[in-house]
Amino acid sequence: xxxxxxxxxxxxxxxxxxxxxxxxxxxxxxxxxxxxxxxxxxxxxxxxxxxxxxxxxxxxxxxxxxxxxxxxxxxxxxxxxxxxxxxxxxxxxxxxxxxxxxxxxxxxxxxxxxxxxxxxxxxxxxxxxxxxxxxxxxxxxxxxxxxxxxxxxxxxxxxxxxxxxxxxxxxxxxxxxxxxxxxxxxxxxxxxxxxxxxxxxxxxxxxxxxxxxxxxxx
Ligand code: HEM
Numbered sequence: 001x002x003x004x005x006x007x008x009x010x011x012x013x014x015x016x017x018x019x020x021x022x023x024x025x026x027x028x029x030x031x032x033x034x035x036x037x038x039x040x041x042x043x044x045x046x047x048x049x050x051x052x053x054x055x056x057x058x059x060x061x062x063x064x065x066x067x068x069x070x071x072x073x074x075x076x077x078x079x080x081x082x083x084x085x086x087x088x089x090x091x092x093x094x095x096x097x098x099x100x101x102x103x104x105x106x107x108x109x110x111x112x113x114x115x116x117x118x119x120x121x122x123x124x125x126x127x128x129x130x131x132x133x134x135x136x137x138x139x140x141x142x143x144x145x146x147x148x149x150x151x152x153x154x155x156x157x158x159x160x161x162x163x164x165x166x167x168x169x170x171x172x173x174x175x176x177x178x179x180x181x182x183x184x185x186x187x188x189x190x191x192x193x194x195x196x197x198x199x200x201x202x203x204x205x206x207x208x209x210x211x212x213x214x215x216x217x218x
Pocket of ligand 1: 028032050060063064067112119123124127147167207208210211
């Protein structure tokens with residue numbers, strides 16, 4: 001794998017892609033949060049994001065590459081870690097020396113991946129179809145209605161909420177692990193770790209709030 005042939009390089013690449021995706025989540029939750037406050041503002045923001053060429057043709061492909069890169073490398077790391085240890089840790093008896101989150105990153109990652117497939121079927125594919133396949137005329141006020149419509153179905157809302165809980169578990173370990181992989185360890189480490197915990201809980205909580213808000217208010 002060339003540049004990714006050393007295990008340190010793989011960890012750093014994993015961490016960098018993780019930070020990039022965490023930055024995306026911050027933007028994503030912020031735009032979605034607008035839908036709770038104002039239909040017009042949400043339509044304006046979505047129309048901008050959906051039609052701006054820089055976002056559509058530069059940011060979006062980079063983002064999709066980032067998502068695929070992160071989960072492919074995640075699998076590679078998991079497999080390498082498993083194979084590297086023919087003799088299992090003498091003391092790796094679960095909760096005694098590691099957290100559930102750290103031992104189950106591949107599992108929480110798979111739940112998030114399943115969510116992304118569902119999420120793309122819900123939002124992204126119809127959007128690509130609307131703009132680039134069916135070439136329907138752009139209506140800048142369509143976005144809010146499309147969003148609200150998706151959150152009428154309690155099964156979808158339930159599946160989303162479960163996925164957001166796994167996202168929190170993934171981020172709780174992921175943030176501090178990515179930080180550690182970057183080799184940063186100094187007097188600010190404890191503040192960064194506590195920031196990471198806040199981030200890991202707040203972002204999924206906001207996503208849950210948005211989904212439930214639309215479910216209960218329409
Ligand atoms: C209440 C929660 C959420 C809502 C309402 C929501 C809404 C949306 C909408 C409307 C789009 C379509 C954007 C477009 O026009 O292309 C979208 C795209 C996307 N969402 Fe979400 N989302 C939520 C949570 C999440 C979460 C938790 C993740 C990641 C774990 C995520 C990942 C993505 C990705 C990767 C895209 C494709 C972005 C693009 O290239 O357009 N979303 N989301």
